């Protein structure tokens with residue numbers, strides 16, 4: 050009887066693993082929807098454009114981030130970063146930070162380029178002057194997420210955006 054239960058549990062796990070594999074394949078099959086997000090402007094305005102972005106849960110997106118200003122900005126996404134499944138991040142001129150478990154300070158996830166892997170808990174993407182990044186992810190959790198520049202004074206000056214996952 051006990052043995053049968055174990056076999057049943059193993060079968061259930063196998064079925065779940067198969068399902069997860071099928072879902073992953075679905076993500077790969079989708080063509081990412083590209084959205085351009087700009088941090089700062091050439092003339093130095095402290096803003097994130099667009100100031101509101103609607104995203105559909107379950108769709109694959111690629112945010113094309115750029116910073117045309119001459120100072121460093123950060124796309125800070127502590128809540129949003131754990132509400133999505135990240136499949137790829139490429140950064141040119143910056144670094145990616147993730148939430149450090151049991152650490153208040155973020156840890157560096159990767160220098161320059163991080164790709165072809167699963168990342169959980171992206172916290173911040175640094176974009177130095179003229180920097181660019183591509184962040185590919187699937188929103189999983191419906192909600193409204195405030196996105197801001199990681200420089201507190203910049204966020205207070207209006208460098209914020211809202212991402213709505215519907």
Ligand SMILES: [Cu+2]
Nearest residue numbers: 122198200203
């Ligand atoms: Cu900034």
